[in-house]
Amino acid sequence: MHMTTSVERRRFLKSIAAAGLILPGMSIYQHALAEVPGLDLGAGQPFDFADLIARAKSMAQAAYEPPVAPNPEIVGRIDYDTHGKLHYKRDHSPFSDGSGTYPVTFFHLGMYFAKPVHMYLLEDGTAREVIYKPDYFDMPADSIARQLPENSGFAGFRLHEELSRDDWKTQDWAAFLGASYFRAIGDEGQYGLSARGIAVNTATSQPEEFPDFRQFFIEPAKNAEDPVTIYALLDGPSITGAYKFLLYRGQGVTMDIEKHLFVRRDIERLGIAPLTSMFWYSEQNKSFRFDWRPEVHDSDGLELWTGSGERIWRQLNNPETIRASAFADHNPRGFGLMQRDRDVKNYLDGVRYHRRPSLWVEPQENWNDGAVQLIEIPTDDEIHDNIAAFWVPNAPAKAGNSYQFKYRLHWQAHNPFPVAELAKATSTRMGRGGEPGTNRPKDEVKFSVEFEGDVLGTLAYGEFPEIVVSTSRGEITRTKIEPIMDTRIWRAAFDLKAAGTDPVDLRMYLKRGDAPLSETWMFQHLPALGNQHQG
Known part of the structure; x- marks a missing residue:
């Protein structure tokens, strides 16, 4: 079995330290007795969002250090099929012991998610890192993933439904990955x-x-009404950041x-x-x-x-x-x-x-x-x-x-x-210009936009909305609006004649008197592409 050499390991540790990814005073070799069943946690360290912001600001003033996979040769061989067989064990899920409402599971590193992400559990201002171990995952006995060293990191995580649900182990509702x-x-x-x-x-x-x-x-x-709070440190060649999420x-x-x-x-x-x-x-x-x-x-x-x-x-x-x-x-x-x-x-x-x-x-x-x-x-x-x-x-x-x-x-x-007072555009359709039974012009395109909304039901019998339509170039002709039989939908249609292949920006809404009856529909017509579709 191929193991990471001490040189490779030092290089990995040096890279994450240079990027500011180890909390002040923290050593990833420090371990305390795990307080989460089945998990190996690092030593507790104080955490404050203001400190995370300061760290992001400091990192932006230094050269970018890209994250280094703990063993690129191994991670690069965890392809799509191999990765699909790596399943985090639910009995190792943080907060599944009732200390939180929504259990967490982690994603494994792989070819398409090769950069290590370090996970910390946070409570009462104290953060403890979850130390990666292959034992956390169900994986085939011959999986190449078994050759990764401890503390290789994870690819991401997801939040599962609350513990009171019988299906929480198979149902998740939010995920951070890649x-x-x-x-x-x-x-x-x-x-x-x-x-x-x-x-x-x-x-x-x-x-x-x-x-x-x-x-x-x-x-x-702590309960279903409270948010899950996530803090995150972002780093890239051109930008850094500190984030707070309330989910x-x-x-x-x-x-x-x-x-x-x-x-x-x-x-x-x-x-x-x-x-x-x-x-x-x-x-x-x-x-x-x-x-x-x-x-x-x-x-x-x-x-x-x-x-x-x-x-x-x-x-x-x-x-x-x-x-x-x-x-x-x-x-x-x-x-x-x-x-x-x-x-x-x-x-x-x-x-x-x-x-x-x-x-x-x-x-x-x-x-x-x-x-x-x-x-x-x-x-x-x-x-x-x-x-x-x-x-x-x-x-x-x-x-x-x-x-x-x-x-x-x-x-x-x-x-x-x-906005109940405005109808919504629900479909946009295109076809040949002109009218059925006539000699259709080949250089015109018909647009038909369907509007729906309770406000259209307030029109008196025989009353028709007015179409207001404009184009960035070309000519608008044959504007028409009509209710579609046996529905609550109104169809607004017009023909566009625009030479050339440059894009055409269209804008339309319906109104009654001076008051709008609909939202503003916008569309960018691409004549060359439209001709292909009509052909």
Whole structure:
């Protein structure tokens, strides 16, 4: 059996010490009698969030030291299949003895999660590291993972349902795994899109960076109404940070996040409260024989609630090249990547896309001037996260800058702040311009947007809303609105004539008199791609 040499071990210890990953006065060789059944815990050390913030600030003033796998040759051989056979034993779960409401289990290192993350249990201001041991995992007798040394670290962790539930051992509701990624289930009980601690240079001229959560400090909830408190230390080539998460398990999951960021070197695009999702196709961009399912996506649109109070719905695209859209704002009230289509018949898939959560960001303080930016990346399969949305402050992110943000994440099926007085856009469809039975113009595209909402039921018999539609280029013709028979849906349609292949930004809403009846529908039409779909 291959063992890590003393030289390799010293190199590993030196690397995490240089990065500030050992608490002051702590030695990872120190062990005390475990107070958690079956766990080997390090010596107790005082912990304070203010100290974690100070440590992140200090790290930003030093050169970046990347995390080092304890034995790269072994970790690199723990492939997808091998990793899938490594299961954390539930009888080693912290807080499963009743000291907390929600037990914790840990993810093993592997080829795709090779960077060690150090886990600490926190209670009454004292932190104790969970020392990795292969014995914590059910693994085949011949698994290469058995050759990793103790204290190799973990890849991440997850929170299980409360102990009072008979199924807590098999059901979890939040997980932190990989770089600064984390996710939670919504009120439909399903995982879907992810959030990140930070986004650095996404879709820019510089290579994108993926800073890592290097340490987690987990403080249990004493009852189901209390939050699980998570502190995290972030480190990357261009930025460091200290985070505090309050995780509430209620109707879906709610997370209060406070983060302190310190820029180590200039960043071209700094994304705050980043959301990451997948959009392959929906009813508006599916090609003939594209795939057998009607729709495949974790999210179908970006929803915005601007500082001025406007509600906007931007249907997502799967473009032919990377697209970045910016929605300038001052003190936004919220934004989110949403899964509006909840009809199982529109997916016909065993992976429950109709139950994937929406994720809404609610700022808890003024964010001043900036923009919600939407990044859309081409994909030809559902296995790739190709959508990102985040807040970008107006001022450049220069080395030496520091930031503090507070916001709340709502993981649930729908927007937590609905407006009954406004109808919502629920479907976007495209087709040939012109009218049935006529000689259809080949250079025009028809857009049909379906609106639903109780407010539309207040229209008098024979009363029709007014369409207000505009385009960044080209000509709008044949606007029309009509109720769809035997439904509570109104269809707003128009034709667009726009030469060339440059993108066209469309905007539309319904109104009655001077008052809006609907949110603002926005769409970026990609003529070249649209022609392929129509062909």
